[in-house]
Amino acid sequence: MSKEHAGPGRTPDGVREVADGVLMITRALTNSYLIATDDGLILVDTGLPRSWPYLVAALAAHRSGPDDLVSVALTHGHFDHVGTVDRLQREHHVPIHVHEADVPLVRHPYRYDREASRALYPLRHPGGIPALAKMARAGALSVRGAAALGDIRPGEPLLGGLVPIATPGHTYGHTAFHLPDRDLLFTGDALVTLDPYTGRAGPQIVARAATADSTAALAVLGALAETRAGTMLPGHGDPWTAGAEHAVRDAHATGAH
Structure with a gap:
């Protein structure tokens, strides 16, 4: 077994195994995912700068380092x-891949469309202040x-x-990733x-x-439900193991805010 495919050793704080061959890396309530595959180690999203x-x-848990990453697949281009x-x-x-519609956002990760002012949210939703801090x-910043x-195209493995899976709405090129052989769905910020x-x-x-079009964001959730994935791994928050269909129903019931 090569080092890329070896099972992880003891994982430190901020890193935990959430599925076979998948480590969730969490810093400041923001997740990225290191996946051991037959093609090598792949990272879904990269988190904030101090998640390094x-x-x-x-990577060390897989007896590897950053040079051993074969690919980064971005769900979208927001700064976090x-x-x-x-x-x-x-x-x-390391090659960095994203949907073409989010290429400009990766280059300028603070220049994104949104429906509401960020400045007013701490006043209306003080529960978010600790997370933002x-x-x-x-x-x-x-x-x-x-x-x-x-070069990420929906449906092309x-x-x-x-x-x-095309999930535009949060950003124009937002993309989720389904890993059918492990019954996993990496949702990024399409569903958290x-x-x-x-x-x-x-x-x-x-x-x-932080969402460009909440109506579109809700509308595309059906594509996530159609995967019928058992485990959902979001960009923010804990893994969801009650199935994508259940998560989508709950998200629709909550709506936009």
């Missing part, structure tokens, strides 16, 4: 999901953009068997179990302060 030590620790993209690309030459301390390959803008837990779309 956690990524290194997750591309925080180490520049470093991975510049220092370790944690994100700021983890480098949310100092993310560097990078050039990404806009990627390395490791990830199947992209914790909204950092409100502090509210449970399956939902992200607040209008």
Whole structure:
């Protein structure tokens, strides 16, 4: 068994195994996922800048380092999901992949459309203040953009068997990833179990302060339900193991906020 395919050893704080061969890396309530596949180690999203030590620790659990990553697949280009993209690309030459509609956002991760003012959300939703403060301390205000390959196309499998699912709404090029052979669905911010803008837990779309089109975001949830995946791994919040269909029903009941 090669080091890329070896099972993880003891994982440190901020890193936990959430499925066979999948480590969830969490810093400031923001998740990325390291997946051991037959094609090598693949990272879904990269978290905030100060999640870097956690990524290194997750790779070390596989007796690997950043140079061993074969690919980064981004669900979208918001600052909290591309925080180490520049470093991975510049220092370790890791290929970065995203849907073509989010290529400009990866380059400029703060220039995104949203339906509501971010400034007013802490007043209306004070439960989100602790989460936003944690994100700021983890480098949310100092993310560097990078050039990404806009070659993720819905339905065309990627390395490791990830199947992209078009989920535009949160951003125009947002993409979820289905891993059918492991019954896993990486939802990014198309469907989360914790909204950092409100502090509210449970399956939902992200607040209008960070979503380009909440009507579209709710409409595309049907594509996630159609996978019938048993486990959902979101960009924010804990894994959901009661099935994608159940999560989508709950998200529709919650609606936009």
